[in-house]
Amino acid sequence: MSSINRESITLVTGVIGADTHIVGNRILSMGLEEAGFKVVTLGALTPAAEFVKAAIETAADGIMVSSLYGQGELDCRGFRDLCIEAGLDGILLYIGGSLVVGKQEWSEVEGRFLGMGFDRAFANATRVEDVVEALDKDFAARKKSG
Amino acid sequence: MSAALLIDFGSTFTKLRAIDLADGNIIGSGQGPSTVETDVTEGLSTALADLEGHLGALPNFKHRLACSSAAGGLGMVTVGLVRELTAEAAKQAALGAGAKLTGAFSYGLTKGDIADIERLAPDIILLAGGTDGGNAEVILENAAKLAAAGLTCPVVIAGNREAAEEVAALLEAAGSPVIVTENVMPEFGVLNVEPARAAIRQVFIDRIVHAKGIDKAAALFDAVLMPTPAAVLEGARLLSAGHGDIAGLGPLVVVDVGGATTDVHSVADGAPTKEGVIAHGLPEPHLKRTVEGDLGMRINAAAIAEAAGLEQLAAGAGLAVARAEEILQMLSADIERLPDGEDEQRFDQTLAEAALKIAMTRHAGSLAIVQTVAGPVSVQTGKDLGQIKTLIGTGGVLAHGKNPAAALMATLADPLVPQSLKPQAPDIRLDKDYVLFAVGLLAEREPEAALTLGIRHMHSVT
Numbered sequence: 311m312s313s314i315n316r317e318s319i320t321l322v323t324g325v326i327g328a329d330t331h332i333v334g335n336r337i338l339s340m341g342l343e344e345a346g347f348k349v350v351t352l353g354a355l356t357p358a359a360e361f362v363k364a365a366i367e368t369a370a371d372g373i374m375v376s377s378l379y380g381q382g383e384l385d386c387r388g389f390r391d392l393c394i395e396a397g398l399d400g401i402l403l404y405i406g407g408s409l410v411v412g413k414q415e416w417s418e419v420e421g422r423f424l425g426m427g428f429d430r431a432f433a434n435a436t437r438v439e440d441v442v443e444a445l446d447k448d449f450a451a452r453k454k455s456g
Numbered sequence: 457m458s459a460a461l462l463i464d465f466g467s468t469f470t471k472l473r474a475i476d477l478a479d480g481n482i483i484g485s486g487q488g489p490s491t492v493e494t495d496v497t498e499g500l501s502t503a504l505a506d507l508e509g510h511l512g513a514l515p516n517f518k519h520r521l522a523c524s525s526a527a528g529g530l531g532m533v534t535v536g537l538v539r540e541l542t543a544e545a546a547k548q549a550a551l552g553a554g555a556k557l558t559g560a561f562s563y564g565l566t567k568g569d570i571a572d573i574e575r576l577a578p579d580i581i582l583l584a585g586g587t588d589g590g591n592a593e594v595i596l597e598n599a600a601k602l603a604a605a606g607l608t609c610p611v612v613i614a615g616n617r618e619a620a621e622e623v624a625a626l627l628e629a630a631g632s633p634v635i636v637t638e639n640v641m642p643e644f645g646v647l648n649v650e651p652a653r654a655a656i657r658q659v660f661i662d663r664i665v666h667a668k669g670i671d672k673a674a675a676l677f678d679a680v681l682m683p684t685p686a687a688v689l690e691g692a693r694l695l696s697a698g699h700g701d702i703a704g705l706g707p708l709v710v711v712d713v714g715g716a717t718t719d720v721h722s723v724a725d726g727a728p729t730k731e732g733v734i735a736h737g738l739p740e741p742h743l744k745r746t747v748e749g750d751l752g753m754r755i756n757a758a759a760i761a762e763a764a765g766l767e768q769l770a771a772g773a774g775l776a777v778a779r780a781e782e783i784l785q786m787l788s789a790d791i792e793r794l795p796d797g798e799d800e801q802r803f804d805q806t807l808a809e810a811a812l813k814i815a816m817t818r819h820a821g822s823l824a825i826v827q828t829v830a831g832p833v834s835v836q837t838g839k840d841l842g843q844i845k846t847l848i849g850t851g852g853v854l855a856h857g858k859n860p861a862a863a864l865m866a867t868l869a870d871p872l873v874p875q876s877l878k879p880q881a882p883d884i885r886l887d888k889d890y891v892l893f894a895v896g897l898l899a900e901r902e903p904e905a906a907l908t909l910g911i912r913h914m915h916s917v918t
Contacts, residue, residue, distance in 0.1 A: 320590070322644075329828065329829075355734065363538045363541060367542055367586060368589075369589075369591040
């Protein structure tokens, strides 16, 4: 995957809502940075609107939302609309973590978040490498089409 | 004797302080009217004659340095991208440079915004937007709109460095003098207001002093270094930090309640001091100035009453509401009025306490409880000023007031409102002889004398 220049890509990371679980998000941010992306880290307890504001100011190419406390579905409602409203129409949106409470079929959960406008959803314990691979693929595809 | 002359060209008076550089004592003061509208030299000559009258003869001054808030002060408009991010950083930079901020804009400027800026006719525009490598479109668009409007005031450019050259070229072609400096927010969440502050200061010295006609009196002084609020802030910075062997006063807050506005300056990191508190939002500048444009003892007396409640003010002053209202109307109508009689003095005191209390509440940070799955978490926005060591009151209202100590106490933390992070138990001092501006003007050239002067003349009132 050398067709994209990771250094020219800015990603915003953070943990959405009233969620203090910062560790997974920090590992992700460090991993993305190591892979060569420009990373803007918002940390824990980040309202949806702050992801959008940071993305505007930094002209980000993607937003990586973490949610670990089971309220992700509520917190992320309207996230894509918020981006469109702010003029970030084509921004790449990923979500990952413990997205729902209790045992639920992953494909169902994933479908729900994709339906909310996220480009990809990742289950708990996804490796950073897999996320980087997905990013490379998605940005390469955008480059081709755009 | 080695002496320095410090001049404040104010909006009403031209004030002088002559300082002995050997021991940091005031050797004399002088005052004249502010005559910047006609010829600034007249007021300064009158003030010098006044000083000479006190001293017998004027010494040969080693430094003759001035600051100015005359002719409307340094009127500035700031433009940034996101309101809470680069637009906020730009605002902080302008206020920290001692500007009178008349407009703060964010996102793309509209036709209405441009019309507002033309009407405000700022002395300087500070144009920011985008982190370095971030959004470049909006600052370019805004520059193009400002250029098209034919605004020719100097523009300080402190936005996305990738766009800065093009932005400068656009504005220069339209006839604006431009100064490119470092981004006020080079990375997301990183405040970098010092370079913009310095650039604004330079434009003030190079251009604004001349534009306001203050340089007409250039033969009588060496330099006009900065706007008066910047001199006060510089004074506060030196008093806090100390110099060489002379210890400073530590983290401190300076408050100044005036006829039209109430200023609060803090020199403190303001990091959380309570256990388990998480800081949220933009990092706070160590040197922070806020100006409450709706809290002033005369021009905005009615606005204070509106914010604090006329009934409360009346009760605080021990007056009937009707009498309080009568006094309020008198004060608003006659902005030069000095309190006359017991009632007016008590009302003025209550008004000052209310303005200071509200201004400090707005300047200080606050705590909010966020309920999480793991239990409640305290989130801090703004500066925690709870532990600051020194609180200083400056300006005529406090210096000449009946009970400045009580007025200053009104700014302190209220145990019933623990979420407001105001000073808890600072030493309270008063700039009774109005020297803080002089401390700031001397800070760079004679730091020791300046610091001694400041510490000696900030009189303890507790």
